[in-house]
Amino acid sequence: VQKTFRSIVENPRHIFKLTIQGILVGIFSGLMVCLYRFLLNGSEDILRHYLTIINGNIFYIVLFFVFLIILGLLTAYLMRWERDAMGSGIPHVNAETKGFLDVNWYKTLFAKIVGGVFTALGGLSLGPEGPSVQIGAMAGKGVSKLFNESKTDELRLILVGSAVGITAAFNAPLAGVIFILEEINHGFDKTLVFIALVSAIVSDFISKMIFGQSTALTFPISNIPLSSYWLLIVLGLILGFLGYAYNVGMIKAEDLWAKIPNLSLEVKFVSVFLVSGVIALLMPEISCGGHYMLGLFDVAVPSLTLLLIYFVGKYVFSIFSFSSGAPGGIFLPILVLGAYIGAIFASIFIPICGLDNVLIYRFIIISMAGFFTATIRSPITGIVLLSEMSGSTESLVAMLVVCLIAYIVPTLLGNEPIYESLLERLLNKRQHEYTPEPSKHVLSEYVVPLECKYIGVEIENIPFPKNSIVVSVIRNGSYVIAREDFKINYGDQIHILTDVNDFPYANREIEQIIYDKKQ
The missing domain is CATH 1.10.3080.10 (Clc chloride channel)
Structure with a gap:
């Protein structure tokens, strides 16, 4: 346990390696999201240009709807080929970071980009930012696979890639980092924040090199009395x-x-496109x-x-x-x-x-x-x-x-x-499809909130899942190896070690215990 803990948390070389990987995620994810953004802008321009030349021409209108039927069929085929590319993609990233999914990163990356182009050409009222989060996350997962990283660091790089998705889509690096903390990770991991900021800055630079430095909204500013x-x-x-x-x-x-x-x-997507x-x-x-x-x-x-x-x-x-x-x-x-x-x-x-x-x-x-x-x-x-x-x-x-x-x-x-x-809803659909992985360790971090009912209680008396181990606590900036008689306090950052196959269910139990969620 202590060896695993030191290799993941305390080793400066490990943090340096993660920083290099964060830069690579910023480059790869940033380029992928910028490519997606460029293709969607071009697709929307093509659609609007075609709508201007239709001008009541029956032949052009018929041709337009034939094209939409083809787009609907192609989208259906693509989603059958890689169903994890359906929808926004943010719930899929969320499910993966909680251990419930193990998505094929390169298939999802390809299907999401191509599928997004199809829906943009078809004029569907769908935004690029949710898919950008998944595209960035899958690119981050690709980098982790390249380095054959631990499951803990793979999940970190997926989250870092998610931050890049928001950053490159909006030219908003700080919002990208906050989004993964507030919406996906629901915790404060200092290592994750540092790597995400590095990656976001790199991707923001790439995005501004391609799309310029102007803000997305250029409205005049005036104060409300x-x-x-x-x-x-x-x-x-x-x-x-x-x-x-x-x-x-x-x-x-x-x-x-x-x-x-x-x-x-096929019928559903053709109907939607029509x-x-x-x-x-x-x-x-x-x-x-x-x-x-x-x-x-x-x-x-x-x-x-x-x-x-x-x-x-x-x-x-x-x-x-x-x-x-x-x-x-x-x-x-x-x-x-x-x-x-x-x-x-x-x-x-x-x-x-x-x-x-x-x-x-x-x-x-x-x-x-x-x-x-x-x-x-x-x-x-x-x-x-x-x-x-x-x-x-x-x-x-x-x-x-x-x-x-x-x-x-x-x-x-x-x-x-x-x-x-x-x-x-996604987890309900996939609850019988979980495939066990080779045994690996996942180190997760949880921050004790003020309303936690176990503040002041010894770790041995907190009903954590039996298949998980509290290995350390960060209190006032210092790491402490947690013993059974250690009492948790508000603001403690608790590190819990779990096997990857137990992680999806153990994580949910731990969140219910610490954050007092619905049980």
Whole structure:
């Protein structure tokens, strides 16, 4: 136990080796995500250019729908070939880091990139960021396989690659690192944070070399008067309820797809692509991930009527597209919906309160962070992400107010974060498919929260799984070999050693014990 512990935690050479691997993950994952981003941008440009030349020509329209049928069939074939490329990909990464999946990294990498190109050409309302997380994670796993790393470090490099996915997709390195801590890892591993930051900086440099250094949002900045801060409370409540409705709608839509008898993957995807084609002809603004809808704000904010039409259309189309299981994410659609909620809210309340019209852009940015929080339930990631996307930290306090309220509302309503719901559904589908691996050790880290009921209790009296061993605790920056009579305290970082085959179930038990989750 002590040998394993020292090799993974204490050995400076090991940390140096992980840092080199982190740089390699930053290069490989960054290039893969940038390639994906470049291909999706090109695919969306091709689709929108074709829509402009159709111009009522029956032959071109028929040709368009024939093309969509082919895309649907190709996507179905690709997803049958590698089913772990379906959907967003973030639940798959989450499941892998918890030990429930062992995905084929190069097949998933290829299928995710090609499948994303197909859905972009078809105009489905799917974002690139969720898939970018999985692409980065699989590239990180590829680097770990190259070095034949331990299972512990393989999981670390998968998480590092996930951070690269957010970084390269948004040019937001800090948000990428926070995302893996807040949404996937649910803990603070200093080694992981250090390597992830190194990797994120490398990938951010690559991304900016290819796509430029400008921020994703270039809206004018103006401060909301303190006397009007009560509007933020109202906005937070609205975002909380709409986020709840979005999450419930997404799960209900998945259930509806599942209830259709004898529905093959080919028929499902062809149907989705054909519906997407109709929407592209009737309302092209809401097609694809949402960059075009955000771009409308660069010219002028649409009228309130158009804002409402675009919002409702995007809301329904996003749920329809994602619930089908087509390869693509909801990250960008969620941000776009948040932007339009903010624009609608500001269009109503700015004239009523006599505020400056330029404040509409401030409400748009704040609302994007708030709706992200209401659906994904990662407020810190949302705040940092929008600060990096807008290149400004002047909205931090306003975003904090809105995000906290938007977080509380769906939580009080008993709604789970969307990615946690999707993870549970994925695990339910795969619960009988777990394949034992050759025996290896996994060293996991858990941070003791303030509400842990075992604070002050000896390790021997804490009902940890019998197939796991508490090997060390970090307290006040010092490593301590944990003995049976050692009492845990708030803020302790506990290292627990588990066999890789026991890890999925032991990890869940340990989280229930330490974080007092539902049992």
